[in-house]
Amino acid sequence: MSSGRDVAISIRNFVKRFGDIVAVRGLNLDIYDREIFGLLGPNGSGKSTTMLTIATVYRPTEGDIYVYGKSVSRESDEVRKYVGIAFQEPKAMWIDKPIEILTWHARVIGYSMSDARRVVREVMEMLDLWEQRNKMFSELSGGTRKKVEVAKVLIQRPRVAIFDEPTAQLDVIAKHIVWKAIKELSREGSTVIVATNEMYEAEALSERIGIIYKGELKGLGTPAELKDKIPGGDIIEIHIEGSLDPLTKQMLAEKLGAYKIDHNNGLIRIYVDKGEEKITPAIEMLSNKVKIKMISMKEPSLDDVFMFFTGARLGE
Amino acid sequence: MINIRNISIIISRDLQRFWKYRWWLAGLITMNLADLFIFALLFNNMVRRDLIPNYFLFIATGIAAIASFASAFSIGREVGVEIRRNYTQYLLSLPLSRIELAFGRILSGTVRGLIYQTPFIILLFILIDLPSPLQIIYILIASTLLSTTMSSISIAISTATRNFDMQATLRSFTYFILFFISNVFYPDALIRQRFPGVLYNIAYYNPVSLTVSLFRIIFKIYATPPSGYSELHIIMYLAIWALISMFMGGYLYIRNLEK
Amino acid sequence: MRDDLRLLYLLIVYDIRKIMRYKVFILMRVAWFSVQVGFFAYLISHIVGQRFGGELTYYHFYLLGAYTSILFTVSMFRGYETAQEFEEGLIEYMLSLPIKRKILAIGRILGGSIASFILTLPMMLIVLFLLGAFDLFSILLAMASAMIFSIGIVSLSISLVFLIKSGDATDITFGILDSLLVRLSTVFYPAIILLSFIPYYYVSSVNPLSYLADFLRWIFYPQELSKYLINNPMNLAFFIIGFATSMLVLATIFIEKKIEGGGWK
DSSP states (O other): OOOSSOEEEEEEEEEEEETTEEEEEEEEEEEETTOEEEEEOOTTSSHHHHHHHHTTSSOOSEEEEEETTEETTTOHHHHTTTEEEEOSSOOOOTTSOHHHHHHHHHHHTTOOHHHHHHHHHHHHHHTTOGGGTTSOGGGSOHHHHHHHHHHHHHHHOOSEEEEESTTTTOOHHHHHHHHHHHHHHHHHTOEEEEEESOHHHHHHHOSEEEEEETTEEEEEEOHHHHHHTSTTOEEEEEEEESOOOHHHHHHHHHHHTOSEEEEETTEEEEEESSGGGTHHHHHHHHHTTSEEEEEEEEOOOHHHHHHHHHSSOTTO | OOOHHHHHHHHHHHHHHHHHTHHHHHHHHHHHHHIIIIIIHHHTTTBOTTTOSOHHHHHHHHHHHHHHHHHHHHHHHHHHHHHHTTHHHHHHHSSSOHHHHHHHHHHHHHHHHHHHHHHHHHHHHHHTOOOOHHHHHHHHHHHHHHHHHHHHHHHHHHHHOSOHHHHHHHHHHHHHHHHHSSSSSSOHHHHHHHSTTHHHHHHHHOHHHHHHHHHHHHHTOOSSOOTTOOHHHHHHHHHHHHHHHHHHHHHHHHHHHOO | OHHHHHHHHHHHHHHHHHHHTOHHHHHHHHHHHHHIIIIIHHHHHHHBOOOOSTTOOHHHHHHHHHHHHHHHHHHHHHHHHHHHHHHHTHHHHHHHSSSOHHHHHHHHHHHHHHHHHHHHHHHHHHHHHHHTOOOHHHHHHHHHHHHHHHHHHHHHHHHHHHHHOOHHHHHHHHHHHHHHHHHTSSSSSOHHHHTTSHHHHHHHTTOHHHHHHHHHHHHHOTTTTGGGSSSOHHHHHHHHHHHHHHHHHHHHHHHHHHOOSOOOO
């Protein structure tokens, strides 16, 4: 993988087994310095296991992961100096208050008491948590607990920031606040890994996306690259008056290099690669034969991408 | 109208759960057997024979009562976990009357107590003697009443607060009060002699003490039986305990869950 | 190094703060201990025929055993707390923090043992009051030995939880350990009574509870109880120190080399 960018995290032949269960099977992946990398996969796909191993919470069964050149197997104490993680399930004693949880976290990652108080307040205010600082964790809603968890990493501002489903249970406003904060982290120089099973979140945040399924990496690239890898992924939709004769349909398919053409009730759907280049030839061919009412083009969604690479739908 | 089928379904669910807590049970069995075969055996060499000729058998009867008491008490722990995890919302949504739900849970504790206690009672038959059929019925009634009482009290405590640690603390405090301020480890006469008044009355009317006294009368191993104790007398006291605690436990269970 | 000490301090404070939140729990424990020594121990000492030197009765003998027993239970309870942290995922959080594993292990063990010691301090004061033992040197020696013993037990209990990684198995292991170790020790009976059942005697002669209980007895009653101890006082002291040190080292190595999150059953 030679893109000219520095590699922050290098995952090499990583295997993780829990007893008889193989959670991750020989994963190889490079994550670049300062990028936002989306790890996309359904529950149980191995994305959390991978992230927890990067954070040194798990130990690799085989292979290794290097964080800025440090091995998670042999130099875990060093790796943790770089990494901060917001877990999928918020981690806190239920009897604790958010202010206590975050202040302790700030202290343990190295802030002085006065700095800890200041930073904790800033982040809590940003996430709209300040009003709830003195409630017991058990009394907080699921979304608020999640915000407390995310706040830990925002306070820490680590070199490698890991977010495991950071916006699960959050409302729309909170979601955008968190996304903004994550992008801000990246701009400041953090390498960010976001695990999610939400397509739109992966697309909204990530520069590159890795699709992981049943413990294996199935696809890797920018959202645009991934979409382009789907044969016939672009759909040109043409609404016409009247009907299309079979000969024209065949000629159209040959000229545009279409994978498939559907024609139903005045709607022609043409499945092609690089659809934006095929619109003009399609109009030229059809305008002599039928009256065109409307033309549009659809790109594949990440949902389609995921389905293409894994043969499954998210939520399976 | 109480539907017996509904109650039996609740009991069967709690019994299945009882088996799932077999690790906890294994710990309890070990503790009870260690009390008998280590503590009582060794202590037998230290105890004044004029007071208690055979401390091993003296304790054996106490442990048989403690067995039903402890296992019936375990239902409270589960009720507490259910509250903590909001599982109770599901229970309340079921097509059962509240009374069926409450009494089903209490009786689950009773059945658990009886099941767990049975081997200890059989051990008494082996170690001491086989009582008459009527006495066996007395044992069964007393054990049922004690288990019901303990099950109800533990459920009432567990629903009193949503704080799990507080529940556990209150349960263990009640447990140890009933455990220590009883005649399990020392004769009634000694309690009366050393702590006349309130403490003696607590020890005397403690349902654990009442059951232990019944067992000691039946198995004839009590050194000096006190006046006022008879099988029926004891069963009457135990029945009062069971009735009051069952209604109190059931009422608190439903009231606190519906809050 | 300075940073390690700062983190060690924060971890110790974390455990102390944690236990301090359970004020009602502490109060209940003290109340329950008071019932144990004020009622149970008082009555049971009246049915015991065993006499010790001087004015000493079984009651005096029992009190220091009861303290040993509660300190053991509370220290073992740190293991349960760790198990709860596993269930709540806090262990994963701790493992993800920028703290060396060694510091994390030592910090949690020391924090747990100091917290256990603080929690049982009221019980120790009750016992000292009931014994009428007010000699400052003896009290400090007793406190130090209790603290060292607690380090050993907390190390053992946390290691067991990490090794077992199962709520159910933790329940049974701890239940059995608690039941057997307390009863197969000199907590309730002097060593000479245990001699009547040789297997029991052998277990109790390697049981750390016997060593703390008897060492505390020797501190306060060196003359009267010396012939009832399971070993000579010097050996008792060495055993407690050796036990705590070896357990702490083993637990630290184990946590440093083997520990990871997940896999909790």
